[in-house]
Each structure stands twice: as C-alpha cells, then as structure tokens.
Amino acid sequence: MAYSSDERQRGYIPPQNDQERLVMRRAQDLCRIAENRGVARYSGFLSDREQSLAKAAMNQAGCTWAAFEGGYPAAERKLLCLEPAGASGEPPICCVLIRCAGAGSDAPAHKDYLGSVLGLGLERECVGDILPDPDAPGTAYAFVLERVAPLICDELTSVGRWTARAERFEGQLPVQPAQRESKTATVSSLRADAVLAAMLRCSRGQAEALVQGGRLEINHVPVTSAHAAVYEGDVFTVRGMGRFKLEALGGKSRKDRLFIQYFQY
Numbered sequence: 001m002a003y004s005s006d007e008r009q010r011g012y013i014p015p016q017n018d019q020e021r022l023v024m025r026r027a028q029d030l031c032r033i034a035e036n037r038g039v040a041r042y043s044g045f046l047s048d049r050e051q052s053l054a055k056a057a058m059n060q061a062g063c064t065w066a067a068f069e070g071g072y073p074a075a076e077r078k079l080l081c082l083e084p085a086g087a088s089g090e091p092p093i094c095c096v097l098i099r100c101a102g103a104g105s106d107a108p109a110h111k112d113y114l115g116s117v118l119g120l121g122l123e124r125e126c127v128g129d130i131l132p133d134p135d136a137p138g139t140a141y142a143f144v145l146e147r148v149a150p151l152i153c154d155e156l157t158s159v160g161r162w163t164a165r166a167e168r169f170e171g172q173l174p175v176q177p178a179q180r181e182s183k184t185a186t187v188s189s190l191r192a193d194a195v196l197a198a199m200l201r202c203s204r205g206q207a208e209a210l211v212q213g214g215r216l217e218i219n220h221v222p223v224t225s226a227h228a229a230v231y232e233g234d235v236f237t238v239r240g241m242g243r244f245k246l247e248a249l250g251g252k253s254r255k256d257r258l259f260i261q262y263f264q265y
Contacts, residue, residue, distance in 0.1 A: 013219050015053060023050050024057040027080055031063045034082040040089025043080035044125025044145060045070070048235065049220035054080045070128050071095060071143035072173055077128040092146035093128065096153065097169035100162035103138025112160040113140045120155050122148055131175045138162065141175055180265070182247060186257035190249075192216065193226035196236060199244045199262055215239040 015021045027043065034041040046054060051068055058066045058080075065085070070078035071093040083089050100108055113130045128143035144152060149168060156166045185198035196216065197207035208226040210216055216223045217237040218230060230236075236244040243265040250259030 013052070013221050014056075016221055020050075020053055023053045024060075027054040027057040028061050030080065030082050031058060031061045031066070034084050034087070035063070038084055038087055040081070040083040040087045042082070042089070042092055044123070045077040045079060045128040045143075046125070047077060047220070051078060051080070052219065069093065072129075075129050075143065077143075079128075094144055094146045094149040095169045095173070096142045096144055096149055096166050098140045098142060098156065098159065098164055098166045100138035100159050100164045103162050105137065107137035108132070108140070108159045108162055110140075113142065116156060116159040116164070117142060117144070117152060120151060122151070131173075133175045135174075141169060141173060142166075180263040182261055182263045184250075184259060184261050186253050186255075186259055188257055190230050190258065191226065192218065192223055192228040192230055195230050195246060195260060195262075196238070198260065199236060199264075200238070200241065210238060210241075215241075 015024060023046075030041045030043060033039070043054070046068075054066075054068075058064075063082070065083065067081045067083070068078040069081050069091040070076065071091075079091050079093065081089075081091050098113060110130055110132055113132065114127065117127055117130075118124065122144075126145045126148045130140055130142045133139040133141070142152070153166045153168060156164055158164050187194040187198050192211055193204050193207040196210065197204045200207060200210075211223060211226045214222065214224065215238055217239075218228070218234050220235070220237065230246060232246055232249050234246045236246070238244075244262055245265070246260060246262050248261040250261065252258055
C-alpha cells in the first residue's frame with residue numbers, strides 16, 4: 001500500500017475493511033445529524049485507530065468543531081463529541097469505582113476488570129479506559145457510557161475469582177496514569193524492520209522475521225513488508241511482545257544514523 005507522507009504524518013491510514021469504513025460512515029452520520037438539527041451528538045468509546053478514522057471522516061465532511069473526550073486528560077479511548085455552535089451538551093461519560101474484596105498482592109489486572117465488565121453483555125464501545133489503583137489493590141476506576149453505568153453498578157458481582165461491587169464515582173480521580181519512560185535509539189533508516197529492531201533491542205533479521213510472520217501492526221494495520229516506511233507518531237503493535245509508539249524523530253549521529261525517541265505502552 002502506498003501513502004503520501006502527509007497522510008502518514010497526520011496518523012491517517014485509509015480504512016482497510018468494511019468495519020473501518022463503517023466507523024467513518026457513522027461518524028459522518030453523527031456530524032450531519034448534529035449540524036442539521038443543531039444538537040450535540042456523541043459516539044461510543046473509540047480506540048486510537050478509530051479516532052484517526054473519525055478525524056479523517058470529519059475532515060472529509062468539513063467539520064471543524066469535532067472534539068474527543070475520554071473522561072480524564074490522559075485518556076486513550078475517547079468519544080467523538082459533536083457540539084455545533086449554540087448546542088449545549090455534556091459527554092455521556094460516567095466513572096465507576098470497582099472494589100474487589102480480599103485482593104492483596106495478587107489483585108486483579110486490567111484484563112480481569114475489562115473481561116468482567118464486558119461479560120455483562122456490553123459492547124466494547126461502551127467501555128473506555130480502566131485504571132487499576134496501584135496504591136489500593138483490588139480497586140479500579142472504569143470510564144463507561146452513562147447509559148450502562150446502572151447495569152454495571154447493579155450486576156457486577158465479581159472480577160475474576162474475586163467478589164466485587166461497583167458504584168458511581170464523582171470525586172477527584174486519585175489514580176495517575178502510568179508514566180511512560182521515553183527511550184532513545186539510533187537507526188540506519190526509517191524502515192519497519194530497522195525501527196522495530198531498535199524498539200525490541202533485537203537484530204534486524206529477528207525484526208524482519210516478526211514482520212514476515214505477520215506479528216506486526218502499525219497503527220492497527222497489518223504490515224507484511226520489512227521495507228515499509230514508518231513515520232513519527234506511528235504505533236507499533238507486536239503480537240505477544242507489546243505495543244510501542246514512535247514519539248519523535250531527531251537529527252543524525254556522527255555515523256549518519258537517525259535518532260528516534262519511543263516508549264512502550
């Protein structure tokens with residue numbers, strides 16, 4: 001696939017399948033309704049890839065008043081918020097506090113909370129970020145759509161093997177998102193295999209094998225060519241090995257290698 005450098009630097013890759021095209025159509029439909037009726041409209045929670053698609057859909061529609069909100073400043077999953085001039089609205093986001101009884105050093109992890117919440121029959125778009133409290137084992141704060149908060153508070157009785165209860169939380173969020181440690185490296189070129197090797201601290205041959213094995217996605221799109229160009233802001237997902245973001249590009253070293261800055265999620 002070929003993309004202009006301008007498209008990739010903005011983080012936008014055209015939709016890859018019917019599901020992604022549907023995300024864009026829904027965003028444009030919400031925009032038309034909001035504009036024609038002069039009322040606020042909101043999507044469900046979107047992943048970072050879906051946010052990129054929604055932004056592209058808004059650009060195509062000429063919508064300059066769209067915004068994204070996830071419930072707290074550093075949120076990753078966010079709602080597309082469409083509030084035309086003169087319309088009043090509030091993003092339908094509720095924070096739910098989940099407490100697990102008897103949790104100690106083996107407290108539930110993020111995947112346990114998410115699995116239990118989705119196990120109530122909710123769609124993924126109903127649930128935003130979930131923040132386990134490192135200072136209170138067995139406690140987590142879940143950002144969800146307002147309409148599903150009552151169901152979670154009434155029906156959530158367990159998280160994994162722990163007994164749990166949930167309630168609305170309206171105070172100041174005591175949990176700070178984990179600080180990501182930025183790292184620097186040098187690469188010979190901005191190719192997928194070169195940058196991946198630097199991030200994983202492995203050989204270029206090993207990185208190429210991961211790409212050829214279908215284990216790499218960039219911005220949630222599978223990459224099959226080790227020679228694929230990468231750009232600042234790209235998110236690398238390596239199945240079974242983690243997720244990384246190419247934060248920034250620097251200058252060149254004395255050996256004519258490129259400096260990169262990245263972090264692991």
